[in-house]
Amino acid sequence: MEKTYDIIIVGGGPAGMFAAFYASLRNMRVLLLEALTDLGGQIQTLYPDKKIWDVAGVPGISGRGLVEQLQEQLSKFPVDVRTEAKVSDIAWQNDQWQLTVNEGEALYQGRSVILATGKGAFEPRRLQIENEKELEGRGLSYFAPDLSIYRGKKVAVLGGGDAAVDLATQLDGIAAETYLIHRRNQFRALEQAVLGLEKTDVIKKTPLKVAKAVLQEDQQLRLTLEHVKDKSQVEDLLVDQLLVQYGFLTKGQADMGWQVDLDWDAQGIVVEDHIKTKQDRLFAIGDVSSYPGHADLIATGFGQAPAAVNAAIAAIDPGQGGPGHSSSMNID
Numbered sequence: 001m002e003k004t005y006d007i008i009i010v011g012g013g014p015a016g017m018f019a020a021f022y023a024s025l026r027n028m029r030v031l032l033l034e035a036l037t038d039l040g041g042q043i044q045t046l047y048p049d050k051k052i053w054d055v056a057g058v059p060g061i062s063g064r065g066l067v068e069q070l071q072e073q074l075s076k077f078p079v080d081v082r083t084e085a086k087v088s089d090i091a092w093q094n095d096q097w098q099l100t101v102n103e104g105e106a107l108y109q110g111r112s113v114i115l116a117t118g119k120g121a122f123e124p125r126r127l128q129i130e131n132e133k134e135l136e137g138r139g140l141s142y143f144a145p146d147l148s149i150y151r152g153k154k155v156a157v158l159g160g161g162d163a164a165v166d167l168a169t170q171l172d173g174i175a176a177e178t179y180l181i182h183r184r185n186q187f188r189a190l191e192q193a194v195l196g197l198e199k200t201d202v203i204k205k206t207p208l209k210v211a212k213a214v215l216q217e218d219q220q221l222r223l224t225l226e227h228v229k230d231k232s233q234v235e236d237l238l239v240d241q242l243l244v245q246y247g248f249l250t251k252g253q254a255d256m257g258w259q260v261d262l263d264w265d266a267q268g269i270v271v272e273d274h275i276k277t278k279q280d281r282l283f284a285i286g287d288v289s290s291y292p293g294h295a296d297l298i299a300t301g302f303g304q305a306p307a308a309v310n311a312a313i314a315a316i317d318p319g320q321g322g323p324g325h326s327s328s329m330n331i332d
Helices: 012-025 041-046 062-075 164-171 191-198 298-316
Strands: 004-010 031-035 080-082 087-094 096-101 106-115 122-124 152-157 177-181 204-206 210-215 221-227 234-239 241-244 248-250 282-284
Touching: 004 012, 004 096, 004 298, 012 031, 012 062, 012 298, 031 106, 041 062, 106 234, 106 298, 152 164, 152 234, 164 177, 164 191, 177 210, 221 241, 282 298
Parallel strands: 004 031, 004 106, 031 080, 106 282, 152 177, 152 241, 177 204
Antiparallel strands: 087 096, 096 106, 122 248, 210 221, 221 234
């Protein structure tokens, strides 16, 4: 049996990483568990090169850059981190939480737990064509972790939301030609993103959809684009890469099989005071938490993290007192 931690944080995305740092800042014994091989969550996996603009005091930073800064911040204290550690059960035993990892491979005990698991497992919305599976990895992709591989190539991006518009804008100047294909005339991205797109040389193809994709002998993809309202209107487009940005389907975690009883709604774990679940010493922050007016933003999780840590400390050690000001600490 492992040692008992003051706070165990489940989920190594931005909210979980900051919670681990802040808990260590308050001199807690902290364990951070992440199911994937690396910390960073969705911003590391899905959009490491995409700029993030809504983190207070940071005038634009890539997903990868934000994760690197969070890791640097986390390194200030001796936080125990376990990656490839999927929590398969959470149960209350002997006046503490017991977490089972990887179906019994490891057991951890914590006086309190903070859940920062995001929306759970995610699966891309797939392109609905007959040979989609055989084309994946052979010119068709749903992820773009390294934009440099598209340098000098002809790239088509499918979609009309923030992810598609942002990716097409980023590819302008990297790819030889960038096409943005959307089934509607209007894009659904944020206004500033659309304005940014208009300043690029991205070639917009609307209102069209990909009806067929054929891999050529030279490994290019021949796309058949079909007008959404008139199937007789078609055109062919040759590209080197097809990036589908239709968004992601998230698998809810209410069916995780954990013994702990939690209240779930369509958005996540129902919490009070923005952080408190129905169970003592068990908190939820970030995208997995749900309360009226909650916004799924990195900034929201950053705000919830200290609140959850301070509430956990008050529950497990009422005599410790409230948080001090970090500006008075000598950390470097």
